[in-house]
Amino acid sequence: xxxxxxxxxxxxxxxxxxxxxxxxxxxxxxxxxxxxxxxxxxxxxxxxxxxxxxxxxxxxxxxxxxxxxxxxxxxxxxxxxxxxxxxxxxxxxxxxxxxxxxxxxxxxxxxxxxxxxxxxxxxxxxxxxxxxxxxxxxxxxxxxxxxxxxxxxxxxxxxxxxxxxxx
Amino acid sequence: xxxxxxxxxxxxxxxxxxxxxxxxxxxxxxxxxxxxxxxxxxxxxxxxxxxxxxxxxxxxxxxxxxxxxxxxxxxxxxxxxxxxxxxxxxxxxxxxxxxxxxxxxxxxxxxxxxxxxxxxxxxxxxxxxxxxxxxxxxxxxxxxxxxxxxxxxxxxxxxxxxxxxxxxxxxxxxx
Numbered sequence: 001x002x003x004x005x006x007x008x009x010x011x012x013x014x015x016x017x018x019x020x021x022x023x024x025x026x027x028x029x030x031x032x033x034x035x036x037x038x039x040x041x042x043x044x045x046x047x048x049x050x051x052x053x054x055x056x057x058x059x060x061x062x063x064x065x066x067x068x069x070x071x072x073x074x075x076x077x078x079x080x081x082x083x084x085x086x087x088x089x090x091x092x093x094x095x096x097x098x099x100x101x102x103x104x105x106x107x108x109x110x111x112x113x114x115x116x117x118x119x120x121x122x123x124x125x126x127x128x129x130x131x132x133x134x135x136x137x138x139x140x141x142x143x144x145x146x147x148x149x150x151x152x153x154x155x156x157x158x159x160x161x162x163x164x165x166x167x
Numbered sequence: 168x169x170x171x172x173x174x175x176x177x178x179x180x181x182x183x184x185x186x187x188x189x190x191x192x193x194x195x196x197x198x199x200x201x202x203x204x205x206x207x208x209x210x211x212x213x214x215x216x217x218x219x220x221x222x223x224x225x226x227x228x229x230x231x232x233x234x235x236x237x238x239x240x241x242x243x244x245x246x247x248x249x250x251x252x253x254x255x256x257x258x259x260x261x262x263x264x265x266x267x268x269x270x271x272x273x274x275x276x277x278x279x280x281x282x283x284x285x286x287x288x289x290x291x292x293x294x295x296x297x298x299x300x301x302x303x304x305x306x307x308x309x310x311x312x313x314x315x316x317x318x319x320x321x322x323x324x325x326x327x328x329x330x331x332x333x334x335x336x337x338x339x340x341x342x
Contacts (some may be wrong), residue, residue, distance in 0.1 A: 050303075051303040054196055063304075064301075065303040072298065092203075093202060093298065093299060093300070093301035094199070094202060095301070096199055
């Protein structure tokens with residue numbers, strides 16, 4: 001069966017419709033009169049991860065649990081809980097998985113310090129290589145080599161003087 | 168020529184990283200560590216599905232090892248899970264259900280149709296107990312020890328193999 005432009009168009013329209021349907025679930029977002037609360041709400045639902053979905057923030061997800069979590073966040077904000085309290089309440093129920101930005105703890109030290117340690121190790125390796133090459137160059141010459149070097153240098157210097165005399 | 172050994176360091180790093188990443192490939196991305204293990208079952212005060220005048224709380228789970236199963240009439244996998252739960256009840260496991268985000272009529276109809284392995288069902292229409300349990304999709308099951316502490320969390324469907332291989336050993340472990 002050949003793909004006609006008409007069929008392609010139809011497939012495209014279907015794809016767009018499916019996408020629209022998939023995002024429609026996320027429209028039950030809560031509204032606040034206070035812009036400061038609204039901003040905290042937006043920040044929280046963008047940084048808490050939906051436990052059901054593999055990789056969506058609760059503000060992006062149409063799954064029922066994401067809706068429950070948004071409601072919980074909104075209720076806690078109205079009650080006056082701090083952002084940390086709200087995150088902690090979510091972690092107590094759903095685990096560290098819900099935090100997009102892992103907290104600094106003993107078991108997350110490698111995660112946070114790893115890149116820095118990697119860069120330091122890389123710099124140390126580069127420094128070690130440079131130093132070893134410098135040491136190689138500074139190795140003392142034996143008498144024969146020194147003599148050859150001296151002749152080469154003096155010959156070169158002679159050329160230099162000649163060049164200058166042409167000017 | 169001892170410095171030649173340094174040439175193997177990048178290879179070593181590569182091998183270690185490749186091994187770690189390869190292991191990560193085999194992991195189930197939907198697996199979550201439960202946040203509630205070793206913690207007391209969350210406090211609640213809800214009526215039972217069977218009787219809207221009987222209120223129960225977390226003390227209900229003290230005294231014996233209990234398998235708490237979170238289900239709902241709206242949940243297709245829960246229907247497939249019922250035969251396994253009935254088997255567990257026959258094998259002497261004490262089961263308590265949580266009818267999660269359901270209506271009383273539908274919940275009761277579900278038990279009439281698919282059988283009732285539960286000693287009792289907690290009726291949780293708003294999903295508040297489910298939320299405190301960190302439930303993100305029914306069915307989920309918890310093993311609660313005789314002191315009321317959560318010892319095991321099974322997310323998703325208990326397969327017929329899980330009955331013998333996972334659930335019964337876990338129950339015995341905490342008895």
